[in-house]
Amino acid sequence: MSSVAIIGSQWGDEGKGKIVDWLSSRADVVVRFQGGHNAGHTLVIDGKEYKLNLLPSGIVRKGKLSIIGNGVVINPTALLKEIKTVRDKGVEVSPENLMVAENANLILPVHEALDEAMEIARGGKSLGTTKRGIGPCYEDKVARRGIRVCDLREPDLLLEKLEAMMRHHNILLKGLGLEEIDPKEVQSELLTLAPELLRYAGIVWRKLDEVKGQGRKILFEGAQGTMLDIDHGTYPFVTSSNTVAASASSGTGIGVNAVHYVLGITKAYTTRVGTGPFPTELKDETGEFLGQKGKEFGTVTGRKRRCGWFDAVLVRQAVKLSGMQGIALTKLDVLDGLDEIKICVGYELDGKKIDYYPASQTDQARVKPVYETMEGWKQSTFGARSWGALPAAAVKYVRHIEELIEAPVSMLSTSPERDDTILVRDPFLG
Numbered sequence: 222m223s224s225v226a227i228i229g230s231q232w233g234d235e236g237k238g239k240i241v242d243w244l245s246s247r248a249d250v251v252v253r254f255q256g257g258h259n260a261g262h263t264l265v266i267d268g269k270e271y272k273l274n275l276l277p278s279g280i281v282r283k284g285k286l287s288i289i290g291n292g293v294v295i296n297p298t299a300l301l302k303e304i305k306t307v308r309d310k311g312v313e314v315s316p317e318n319l320m321v322a323e324n325a326n327l328i329l330p331v332h333e334a335l336d337e338a339m340e341i342a343r344g345g346k347s348l349g350t351t352k353r354g355i356g357p358c359y360e361d362k363v364a365r366r367g368i369r370v371c372d373l374r375e376p377d378l379l380l381e382k383l384e385a386m387m388r389h390h391n392i393l394l395k396g397l398g399l400e401e402i403d404p405k406e407v408q409s410e411l412l413t414l415a416p417e418l419l420r421y422a423g424i425v426w427r428k429l430d431e432v433k434g435q436g437r438k439i440l441f442e443g444a445q446g447t448m449l450d451i452d453h454g455t456y457p458f459v460t461s462s463n464t465v466a467a468s469a470s471s472g473t474g475i476g477v478n479a480v481h482y483v484l485g486i487t488k489a490y491t492t493r494v495g496t497g498p499f500p501t502e503l504k505d506e507t508g509e510f511l512g513q514k515g516k517e518f519g520t521v522t523g524r525k526r527r528c529g530w531f532d533a534v535l536v537r538q539a540v541k542l543s544g545m546q547g548i549a550l551t552k553l554d555v556l557d558g559l560d561e562i563k564i565c566v567g568y569e570l571d572g573k574k575i576d577y578y579p580a581s582q583t584d585q586a587r588v589k590p591v592y593e594t595m596e597g598w599k600q601s602t603f604g605a606r607s608w609g610a611l612p613a614a615a616v617k618y619v620r621h622i623e624e625l626i627e628a629p630v631s632m633l634s635t636s637p638e639r640d641d642t643i644l645v646r647d648p649f650l651g
């Protein structure tokens with residue numbers, strides 16, 4: 222076992238930061254493969270706090286190679302700013318420890334402008350995006366008019382491509398009442414950033430093949446969560462990339478058989494930011510309790526997260542979609558003190574019970590959760606480091622989750638502290 226992919230099994234914000242940090246301390250290479258700077262987590266290492274959006278978590282640890290794969294959409298200004306921020310905290314960032322795929326697509330100011338304008342145009346039916354230009358950039362990639370890192374090496378080709386891109390977008394910008402963008406100005410801005418960015422540009426698939434051959438440990442760091450996957454999530458209320466484990470391969474150029482262990486990061490209840498269906502959402506005082514106690518506010522946008530009961534149907538679906546061999550269960554301590562805890566074990570749709578989350582947008586909004594009620598616990602689980610330190614009712618809750626989602630708990634996290642973790646199975650050891 223030398224490579225692990227970590228994947229969010231709900232709607233993102235499952236507490237991946239701490240688990241990624243824990244695993245990246247054991248890895249040699251840490252790789253981002255999808256999404257962009259819409260992701261965000263905070264790492265605390267030796268008392269220093271680092272907020273990362275685009276850089277892989279390995280960057281803050283000495284001797285690790287961090288890679289941004291072709292499946293990631295890169296805002297060059299945001300990336301260089303993030304590099305500067307971590308450098309200012311004493312972290313060394315150089316082509317020795319950071320590689321950016323030369324075939325990754327770039328997020329340009331036009332993408333941000335369109336993201337924002339389209340959200341406004343959707344009115345009451347907005348998707349609740351992070352407005353970072355993620356969707357419009359992936360749209361251009363698929364439409365084959367995107368700008369890639371390697372295009373920065375060829376100023377004339379870059380201008381030609383920008384002219385074609387802006388011919389398309391300026392019509393839309395004009396229609397939306399926004400100012401048109403001059404491709405020459407974008408070219409000149411990009412060429413100013415190019416020398417610094419191109420220092421990191423490299424052939425990621427070859428580098429990964431090389432480190433794989435050396436038997437080095439690779440950690441694939443997924444962003445967002447399964448229910449935000451462009452194909453398998455709550456479409457259209459999703460992000461614009463595939464967030465499932467298969468993306469670790471297509472988003473980097475490593476073969477699918479190179480990912481040996483898929484770890485699903487799973488919160489002991491459910492949260493969601495932005496709009497879209499959420500069957501187990503609690504709009505009552507229990508929801509408020511979970512939000513306050515779990516400090517459920519978005520790290521990127523600061524928005525309040527919606528909270529609800531654990532949905533075993535959704536997580537089981539995520540386990541199947543990514544082939545998760547185990548999960549890391551996070552934030553169990555947030556449930557401490559509740560008299561009873563509910564788990565969604567199925568849905569009711571038109572009087573029939575179903576055991577999966579349907580694809581239809583209407584059905585996703587209509588399903589009624591079928592709950593099982595479990596006894597809560599009064600004792601604290603905060604900071605527990607062994608099963609023995611957990612109240613019996615908490616152990617029962619965890620065991621029941623394992624049964625329902627058809628996957629074992631490999632790690633149990635009981636506080637934001639790195640060491641407050643019950644390790645059942647080290648994912649790098651399989």
Ligand code: IMP
Pocket residue numbers: 232233234259260261348349350351352353354355356444445449458459460461494495496
């Ligand atoms: P986008 O990725 O900015 O296009 O946003 C699309 C949807 O994904 C919105 O509902 C966002 O709130 C959600 N989203 C994007 N990134 C994250 C994340 O890292 N955590 C949780 N939700 C996210």
